Amino acid sequence: GQNIDQPTEMTATEGAIVQINCTYQTSGFNGLFWYQQHAGEAPTFLSYNVLDGLEEKGRFSSFLSRSKGYSYLLLKELQMKDSASYLCAVKDSNYQLIWGAGTKLIIKP
Amino acid sequence: IAGITQAPTSQILAAGRRMTLRCTQDMRHNAMYWYRQDLGLGLRLIHYSNTAGTTGKGEVPDGYSVSRANTDDFPLTLASAVPSQTSVYFCASSDSAPTGELFFGEGSRLTVL
Numbered sequence: 001g002q003n004i005d006q007p008t009e010m011t012a013t014e015g016a017i018v019q020i021n022c023t024y025q026t027s028g029f030n031g032l033f034w035y036q037q038h039a040g041e042a043p044t045f046l047s048y049n050v051l052d053g054l055e056e057k058g059r060f061s062s063f064l065s066r067s068k069g070y071s072y073l074l075l076k077e078l079q080m081k082d083s084a085s086y087l088c089a090v091k092d093s094n095y096q097l098i099w100g101a102g103t104k105l106i107i108k109p
Numbered sequence: 110i111a112g113i114t115q116a117p118t119s120q121i122l123a124a125g126r127r128m129t130l131r132c133t134q135d136m137r138h139n140a141m142y143w144y145r146q147d148l149g150l151g152l153r154l155i156h157y158s159n160t161a162g163t164t165g166k167g168e169v170p171d172g173y174s175v176s177r178a179n180t181d182d183f184p185l186t187l188a189s190a191v192p193s194q195t196s197v198y199f200c201a202s203s204d205s206a207p208t209g210e211l212f213f214g215e216g217s218r219l220t221v222l
Contacts, residue, residue, distance in 0.1 A: 042215050099151030101149060
């Protein structure tokens with residue numbers, strides 16, 4: 001079966017750096033997405049990786065290793081507004097998105 | 110403001126009743142999707158439509174139906190609601206590119222008693 005694994009919850013301190021990991025086993029691979037979802041709101045797009053390596057976008061970076069079935073989202077200079085759930089999703093060989101259950105990130109002052 | 114509009118935002122429904130969740134987008138996206146989100150589980154695809162006039166079944170289609178008469182609208186119908194359909198429902202759209210990100214509506218919180 002297809003599976004996306006990410007930690008259920010993480011805690012970090014304001015101003016620090018946090019890395020949220022995602023491992024996947026899917027039938028085929030056509031890209032990996034990260035979305036942010038604040039409590040009670042809709043998910044919003046953060047990043048897309050299809051080739052190995054690091055994609056940087058401001059305070060957020062996303063890394064992909066296709067051979068290891070692994071990605072991480074790196075958040076730098078954490079702010080209180082970064083408290084949210086972070087969803088990892090992979091497009092399989094049929095271009096259907098397979099979603100992880102999300103990682104709830106708690107930022108403490 | 111361009112985007113996706115869902116209605117209703119929230120609804121409490123008696124079991125056995127019929128319910129339609131509405132979804133409209135103004136981005137002229139070809140693809141539209143309905144997901145449900147339950148605590149501890151990832152987003153699960155109910156139904157999708159790659160273009161107007163076509164629909165397909167997702168991971169959890171039982172008890173739900175959809176139609177796609179035009180590009181903008183993609184309603185989801187629960188023919189006879191059951192308590193296990195209590196969930197938050199998100200409509201989303203994307204353009205046809207394989208890399209196309211999803212744009213989500215604000216969600217519809219449905220409680221079936």
